[in-house]
Amino acid sequence: MELFTNLAYGFGVAFSLQNLAYCFAGVALGTLIGVLPGVGPLVTIAMLFPITFHLPAVPAIIMLAGIFYGAQYGGSTTSILVNLPGETASAVTCIDGYQMARQGRAGPALATAALASFFAGCVGTLLIALAGPTIGEWALKFGAAEYSSLMLMALVASAVMTQGDAVKGLAMVVLGLIIGVIGIDVNSGMARYSFGVPELIDGIGFTVVAVGLFAVAEIVANLESREPREVYTGKVTGLMPTARDLRDAAWPAARGTVVGAGFGVLPGTGPALSSFATYMLEKKLARDPSRFGRGAIEGVAAPEAANNAAAQTAFIPMLTLGIPASATMALMLGALTLQGIAAGPQVMVDKPDLFWGLIASMWIGNFLLVVLNLPLVGLWVKLLTVPYRWLFPSIIVFCCIGNYSVNNNPFDVYLCAAIGVLGYLLVKLECEPAPLLLGYVLGPLLEENLRRALLLSRGDPTVFLTRPISLAFMIATVLIFIIMVVPTVRAPRRPA
Amino acid sequence: MKPDLRNNRDFIAGLLFAVIGALAVALAHDYPMGTTMRMGPGYFPTALGAILFLFGLYVLARGIRSAERVKGTWGARALALTALSILLFGFLLDRAGMVPAIVVTTLVAAAAGREFRLKEVLLLAVVLSVFSAAVFSYGLKLPYPLVGGY
Amino acid sequence: MRPPFICRVLALMLSACAASSALAQAPYPAKPIRFIVGFPPGGTNDIVARVLAPKVSEYLGQQLVVENRGGANTAIASEMFVRTPPDGYTIMLNAPGYATNPSLLKLNFDSIRDFAFITLAAESQNLLVVHPSFPPRSVKELIAFSKKHPGDINYGSSGIGTTVHLSAELFQYMTGTKWVHVAYKGGGPGLVALLSGEVSLYFGNVPTVIRQARAGKLRAIATTGAKRTPAAPDIPTVAEAGVPGYEVSTFYGVSAPAKTPRPIVDRLHAEFVRALNAPDIRERLQGLGADPVGNTPEQYTAFMQNEIAKWAKVIKAAGIKGE
Numbered sequence: 002m003e004l005f006t007n008l009a010y011g012f013g014v015a016f017s018l019q020n021l022a023y024c025f026a027g028v029a030l031g032t033l034i035g036v037l038p039g040v041g042p043l044v045t046i047a048m049l050f051p052i053t054f055h056l057p058a059v060p061a062i063i064m065l066a067g068i069f070y071g072a073q074y075g076g077s078t079t080s081i082l083v084n085l086p087g088e089t090a091s092a093v094t095c096i097d098g099y100q101m102a103r104q105g106r107a108g109p110a111l112a113t114a115a116l117a118s119f120f121a122g123c124v125g126t127l128l129i130a131l132a133g134p135t136i137g138e139w140a141l142k143f144g145a146a147e148y149s150s151l152m153l154m155a156l157v158a159s160a161v162m163t164q165g166d167a168v169k170g171l172a173m174v175v176l177g178l179i180i181g182v183i184g185i186d187v188n189s190g191m192a193r194y195s196f197g198v199p200e201l202i203d204g205i206g207f208t209v210v211a212v213g214l215f216a217v218a219e220i221v222a223n224l225e226s227r228e229p230r231e232v233y234t235g236k237v238t239g240l241m242p243t244a245r246d247l248r249d250a251a252w253p254a255a256r257g258t259v260v261g262a263g264f265g266v267l268p269g270t271g272p273a274l275s276s277f278a279t280y281m282l283e284k285k286l287a288r289d290p291s292r293f294g295r296g297a298i299e300g301v302a303a304p305e306a307a308n309n310a311a312a313q314t315a316f317i318p319m320l321t322l323g324i325p326a327s328a329t330m331a332l333m334l335g336a337l338t339l340q341g342i343a344a345g346p347q348v349m350v351d352k353p354d355l356f357w358g359l360i361a362s363m364w365i366g367n368f369l370l371v372v373l374n375l376p377l378v379g380l381w382v383k384l385l386t387v388p389y390r391w392l393f394p395s396i397i398v399f400c401c402i403g404n405y406s407v408n409n410n411p412f413d414v415y416l417c418a419a420i421g422v423l424g425y426l427l428v429k430l431e432c433e434p435a436p437l438l439l440g441y442v443l444g445p446l447l448e449e450n451l452r453r454a455l456l457l458s459r460g461d462p463t464v465f466l467t468r469p470i471s472l473a474f475m476i477a478t479v480l481i482f483i484i485m486v487v488p489t490v491r492a493p494r495r496p497a
Numbered sequence: 498m499k500p501d502l503r504n505n506r507d508f509i510a511g512l513l514f515a516v517i518g519a520l521a522v523a524l525a526h527d528y529p530m531g532t533t534m535r536m537g538p539g540y541f542p543t544a545l546g547a548i549l550f551l552f553g554l555y556v557l558a559r560g561i562r563s564a565e566r567v568k569g570t571w572g573a574r575a576l577a578l579t580a581l582s583i584l585l586f587g588f589l590l591d592r593a594g595m596v597p598a599i600v601v602t603t604l605v606a607a608a609a610g611r612e613f614r615l616k617e618v619l620l621l622a623v624v625l626s627v628f629s630a631a632v633f634s635y636g637l638k639l640p641y642p643l644v645g646g647y
Numbered sequence: 648m649r650p651p652f653i654c655r656v657l658a659l660m661l662s663a664c665a666a667s668s669a670l671a672q673a674p675y676p677a678k679p680i681r682f683i684v685g686f687p688p689g690g691t692n693d694i695v696a697r698v699l700a701p702k703v704s705e706y707l708g709q710q711l712v713v714e715n716r717g718g719a720n721t722a723i724a725s726e727m728f729v730r731t732p733p734d735g736y737t738i739m740l741n742a743p744g745y746a747t748n749p750s751l752l753k754l755n756f757d758s759i760r761d762f763a764f765i766t767l768a769a770e771s772q773n774l775l776v777v778h779p780s781f782p783p784r785s786v787k788e789l790i791a792f793s794k795k796h797p798g799d800i801n802y803g804s805s806g807i808g809t810t811v812h813l814s815a816e817l818f819q820y821m822t823g824t825k826w827v828h829v830a831y832k833g834g835g836p837g838l839v840a841l842l843s844g845e846v847s848l849y850f851g852n853v854p855t856v857i858r859q860a861r862a863g864k865l866r867a868i869a870t871t872g873a874k875r876t877p878a879a880p881d882i883p884t885v886a887e888a889g890v891p892g893y894e895v896s897t898f899y900g901v902s903a904p905a906k907t908p909r910p911i912v913d914r915l916h917a918e919f920v921r922a923l924n925a926p927d928i929r930e931r932l933q934g935l936g937a938d939p940v941g942n943t944p945e946q947y948t949a950f951m952q953n954e955i956a957k958w959a960k961v962i963k964a965a966g967i968k969g970e
Contacts, residue, residue, distance in 0.1 A: 033632075040637065047688030047715070048638050050697045054931070141843040168559075169507075172514050172552040179521050179545050186538040187830050190751075190807030190967060193538060194524060197753070199726065202719040221579050224609055225572020269836045318835075322842065323858050325835045328689030335694040338854055339931050345858040391621055394606040397579065398599050398625050401586035406639060408687065408717045414587030418580045425576055429567055430510040448541045453829060457801060457845065460534035640681065640712045 008130060011357030015365055020060050020358065027064035028366045031071020032373060036079055036087050038216075039208045039403020042072045043329045050336065058340040059355055063362040065333050070122060070312040070363065073272075074370045077114040077305055078381060081107060083396050085216035090272035090308035092211045093280050096435050097293060097300025099219075103233055104296050108240035108382045113247075113298055114305040115374040117254040121306035122367035124258045125265070125313025129320075130360050134349070136314070137321035140266040145454035146464050148267075150474030152447035155274070158481050159443070161281045162436045164294040169432045177440025178447075180205060187445075188452045200412040205420075207273065209413050210441055212400045213420030214427075214434040220393045221425045233385045240379055242298070250302035253283045257306030265311030268318055268326040270446065275311045276304035277439050285484075294433075313363060320344055320356065506567045507560025515553025521546025578609030594644040595634070596626045675735055675911055676709040683714050683728050683739040685721030691852065691935060695769060695899045696740045698931045702922040707914075711738075720744035720808060722752055729761040733904040735911035738765070741900040743810050746954035750962040751808055758955060764947040765901040765916050768923060769937035772872035772896055773814045773850040774857060775885065776865040781847040786869050786888035793824035800826045803846035805834040807967065813958065814850035814871050814895040816965040821890050841865065852897065853878050853936035871895040878936055898954070899937060900947055912944060 014020065034045045046065050053061040076088025081098035094114065101110040128136065156174070163170025183194040184204025195201040223232050242250070257279040264275035283303045284293045293300050318324045323345035325331035337344050342352055349356045384392075404417045424434060458464035465471050502508050521542055528539030582605035589598035603622040607613055633639045684696045693715065700711040716724035721744040731737040749758050775786075783789040793800060804812035807830050819826060829846050831837040834855060841849040842864060849856070850871060857879055860867040869885040870876050873894045885893045901919055903912060922928050923941040932939050942950075 034637070037632075040633070040639075043688050044639070045637060047693065047697065047713075050694070051701045054698075054701070141839060144840070144843060144845045168552060168556060169510060172510075172549060172556065175545055175549045175552060176514065176517065179517070179542065179549065182542045182545070185807075187806065187832050189529075189538045190830070191528065191538045193528060193542060194521075199719045199723050199752075202722075203717070217579065217583070221572055221576050221609075224575035224579070224611065225570060268839050269832060318839075322839075323855065324838050324842075325689075327835075328687060331689040331835065332694070335689075335691070335935070338934050339694075339698065341934060343858045346862050346864070390607065390610045390612055391617070393610065394582075394603045394618070394621060395625055397582055397606045398586070398602055398629070401583055401590075401598075401602060402595075402629060402633060405587065405590060405641075406633075408723075409640075409714060410716060410718065410723065411587035411591055414590075415584055418583035418587075421583065422576060422580050425572075426513070427510075429569075429571065430506055430513070431568075432510055444541075444545075448536075449832070452536050455534055455536065456827070456829060460532075462534060638712075640679075640714045 004130065007353070007357050008361065010353065011359075011361035014059065014354050014358030015063070015361035020063055020362060021365070023056075023060040023064040024067050024362045024366050025369055027067020028071035028074075028370050029373060031068040032075035032370065034068070035072030035075025035091075037403060038079065038085055038087050038212055038400060039406045041088055041329075042069045043332065044406060046329060046332050046336075050332065053336045054339065058337065058342055058352075059358050061336060061340065062333065062355065062359055063366075065336060066316065066359060066363060067366045069315075069329060069333070070309065070366065071370055073305075073309045073312045074115060074118050074374055076308075077118070077301075078111065081110045081114065081301070082381060082385060083216065083392070084219045085396060085400065086211045088272070088308075089207045089211065090276050090304075090311065092207075092215065092273055092438055093276035093304040093435070094301055095215050096280070097295070097297050100294065100296035101298070101301065102385065105234045106296065107233075107385055108378050109242040109246050109298065110301050111378045111381055112240070112375060113242050113250050113302050115371050115378075116242075116247075117250060117257065117302040117306040118309040119367050119371040120254050121258040121261060121309040122313055122370070123364060125262055125310040126360055126363040126367065128262055128314060129317055129363075130357075133317050134321045134346070136266055137317050140268070140318060141322075142470060143267055144468070145450045145457060146468050146471040147474065148270075148450035149447065149454050150465055150471040150478065152443055152450060154474050154478040154481065155278060155281075155439075156443055156447060157478050157485075158278075158281050158285075159436060159439050160485055161285050161290075162277070162439055163433060164291070165431065165433070169430075170436045173427070173432050173434070173436040174440035177437035177442075178444035179440075180210065180437070181441045181444030182448070184445075187449045188456070198412075200408075200410060200416075204445075205416060206404075206407050206413060207442070208407050209404055209417045210420055211438060212404060213417045214424040214438065216396060216400055217417065217421030218424030218428045218434065220396060221421070222428050223389065223393070232389050240382060246298050250298050253279070253299040253303035254306040256282060256286075257303035258310040261307030261310030262314045264307070265314035265326075266317050268324060271327075271442060272308055272311055273438075273442050274446075275307040277442065279303040279307040294435075309367075316359075316363075320348060320359075321346060323348075502561075504566050505560050506565045507556050507563065509560070509567070511553045511555070511557025511560050513553070515550050515557060518546045518548070518550030518553055521549065575609045578605055582606035582609065590641065594642045595629065596643050599626045599629055675914065676707050678736065679710040679712050680707070680735070681714050681731075681737045682711045683716055683724050683737065685716060685718075685724030685739070685742060685744065687715050687717035691771075691897075691937075692740060692742045692899065694935060695932065695937055698928065698935070699768065699919070699922055702925055702928050703918050706918040706921055719752065720748060722748050722754060725758075726755055729756045729904055731904055733763070733907040735903060735907055735915065738901055738903050738915065740768075741898070741902055741951075743897050743954075744808070746951065747808050747813065747958045747962065749955055750959045751967065759948070759952055761905050763903045763905050763907045763912055764944050764951060765903060765912055766919050766944065767898055767900045767940045767942050767947045767950055768919060769899045769932050769939050770872070770896045771899075771935070771937040772853055772870045772876050773810060774853050774860070774870050774876075774879070774882065775814075775818075775848065775850050775868045776841065776856045776860055777848050777868060778841060778844045778846075779864070779866055780844060781866070784866065784868070786883075786885055786890065789868060790822050790824060790889060793822075793826065797825045798827060800848065801829050801846040802826045802848035802850075803837045803840045804828060804830050804849070805837045806830055806832065810895060810897050811837065811850050811852070813961060815848070816967070817893065817895055817961050818850075818885065818890065820961055820964050821893055850895075854934070855936075857936075876936070877933060877938060897937075898950070900951070902947075916944060
């Protein structure tokens with residue numbers, strides 16, 4: 002079968018000493034920078050950019066790609082250990098991962114994250130190989146109406162994110178939506194809620210919000226009580242996931258992979274959305290949803306699988322259509338362009354060694370990553386035994402550097418302090434931060450696409466129902482709404 | 498018994514939401530609204546602000562009725578010092594360099610904790626500075642001045 | 648007990664001060680130079696800077712370090728830039744946002760007087776492409792078609808105030824046509840919209856859209872520059888094809904803060920021009936769709952004044968409001 006010959010050819014290319022070396026360098030570097038908040042694949046690839054001039058195209062792109070998907074492995078590490086999202090897509094992993102760490106289960110959490118990521122990475126790579134161009138074309142069918150319906154569906158489902166008080170949870174989503182409004186409105190060019198401050202014109206960055214809301218608020222909460230509060234229980238039950246853990250994590254990882262793969266291909270949706278979507282899905286499907294938010298392993302496996310699958314399929318629009326789905330992809334596209342390679346529909350035919358070699362190296366890279374990360378679990382768990390009075394200033398320092406590095410602007414650091422204060426306030430008032438983050442991610446996407454859809458249809462709202470994909474999402478939205486409201490009407494929702 | 502509003506969890510939460518919602522609506526009053534089918538930039542923020550305001554009122558009223566207290570104490574000192582340590586970092590990095598910023602931030606942040614042993618904290622500051630210099634400046638070649646401003 | 652450590656810190660700081668004053672006496676350039684880019688990494692602007700930096704570093708004998716300070720379409724970077732000491736150790740890559748910002752935002756600096764312009768490093772153009780299902784095949788046909796369907800044709804852009812948007816606004820302004828603007832967040836989503844047919848027209852930047860055009864997924868109509876682009880010599884310019892005087896170019900220029908000593912400006916100018924003439928740099932820039940230029944500081948200054956004035960007119964006529 003043609004696919005096998007292509008893959009065999011690709012593996013032949015990828016297994017050359019040079020390509021293997023660059024693959025390893027890329028994924029190792031990617032893991033490291035994924036751990037650090039703020040500093041991510043974008044900055045790193047930008048720094049390494051000139052190096053790619055002196056390399057042939059294949060090892061160059063293999064290395065850059067390794068940095069990109071490798072970062073998703075590293076990002077979950079700090080999310081689990083200290084409630085600090087190392088990568089935007091790892092924010093959701095904080096919710097259950099950190100709780101697992103506090104219960105002495107950091108090891109299983111980290112290992113499950115690595116394994117789920119590996120599974121998703123493999124599947125994602127396979128998808129590119131099998132159906133790359135087809136999936137790419139499918140992504141083109143998503144217009145403004147489809148995005149709007151999808152976002153609306155996610156918004157309605159967001160009530161699932163809340164653990165306790167439904168009303169406060171929803172209020173947090175709305176608050177997140179409002180924070181997402183800050184900045185320039187795409188459709189009109191008008192700056193909203195920017196108070197004349199130039200730094201607010203582009204809105205408040207995800208890193209600033211996630212770090213302030215999760216990491217900083219958590220640190221202050223841990224410091225506030227006068228009696229020593231045991232942040233991490235001393236009793237560590239084991240470094241590796243139990244058989245039970247793996248069984249519980251298997252299906253969520255599979256579902257997460259599917260969701261992540263789907264979202265990864267859609268340009269402009271961003272990495273965090275897929276992890277939120279699977280989390281909500283898993284919580285809804287679980288037999289005992291109240292476990293989520295308290296250290297449910299599904300809450301780690303599913304988002305991690307999703308963000309890795311998304312990281313792989315994000316290459317599809319770039320390779321098959323020449324369209325960058327994000328700034329990092331744009332840099333890689335630039336690197337390819339400078340090598341004289343026109344990424345686009347012909348690249349599979351014109352440069353099969355690049356295309357298939359890259360795909361094969363992605364599989365190899367994922368394998369290297371799990372080999373690299375699993376042994377490190379022991380090391381990371383040891384880190385938690387460091388006295389908290391040494392740990393938390395370190396976290397704060399890395400948060401500061403990370404926030405600064407996004408735009409090399411101290412304003413982002415100041416903003417993080419402010420959001421940290423707000424985050425602490427909200428935690429004290431028992432308002433959960435996760436729904437806010439979801440609202441913040443969803444809001445701009447929803448509004449932008451809703452207004453655009455209406456603009457394109459010249460004010461005709463039936464467009465959401467006449468286009469088939471959009472109609473499907475709208476029906477799903479109504480169903481989700483019914484599923485959520487009906488049980489509440491019958492039995493009042495008990496705060497978990 | 499007069500309800501203690503200052504520690505009433507939902508009352509404060511509701512108040513926070515209501516105030517933010519009202520602010521959102523007020524600040525957006527200048528933005529063109531447009532119609533529902535042709536939304537202007539002001540439509541979404543105003544609608545959201547109004548919704549948040551209403552949520553806020555509901556939570557506030559519920560808070561007065563249920564009088565649930567805020568658990569624990571308000572860690573004002575920890576909060577202030579942590580926030581200050583972050584602010585100082587931003588202020589110092591451009592002006593004094595990364596190393597002084599890290600040292601000061603570590604000192605102030607550690608002061609937010611329950612115990613403060615100067616020797617340990619200074620050692621931590623040195624370790625963090627060396628590590629950061631190695632990883633960020635030499636490893637990743639990020640253009641941050643180590644000592645001294647730009 | 649404690650003094651040794653504090654002494655060490657003090658000694659370190661003192662020696663840093665001594666070193667920097669010694670550097671001030673050494674010949675230029677005696678330490679790395681900051682190359683400010685007003686966008687986050689990933690944009691063409693950033694990539695052009697990263698292509699030029701290593702070569703110029705080689706010629707200068709000192710590292711040119713790219714520093715991204717994104718935000719407000721270069722306004723934040725510019726605001727910080729004009730306050731840096733004019734000692735030749737900080738330079739900036741200017742982008743078109745530079746010429747449009749004065750008309751859109753309230754700036755705390757003067758876009759001409761606060762800068763010492765060094766050279767226009769490269770220029771690139773946009774390419775007007777349309778979806779294959781869209782009937783017009785040339786500029787003249789486009790104008791006629793547009794006049795028959797005013798307010799019916801959707802065109803995409805990568806954001807309000809970008810050259811993609813303003814190219815279209817200038818076209819409408821000069822030809823009296825009226826299209827509907829659909830803005831997207833960045834070039835990627837904009838291109839997707841065009842490929843899927845959600846919008847019919849797009850003034851995209853040459854390297855990205857030319858590939859799709861050659862593959863038949865899009866139809867190329869004309870380029871926006873004053874002369875045909877070497878990347879696509881078979882495609883006429885809008886000016887040739889029916890709108891004389893039409894010109895939109897994306898420029899990549901280098902500047903220093905005002906009051907930078909003239910010898911330093913000249914030295915930087917010489918090295919940048921030398922880099923722009925190096926064959927490998929020329930090849931890379933052309934691969935990005937940027938044609939190397941390398942004119943004199945005076946020519947660049949005049950060019951900037953011209954651009955700012957031109958865009959002020961177009962922005963006002965199109966009714967685009969900023970902050």
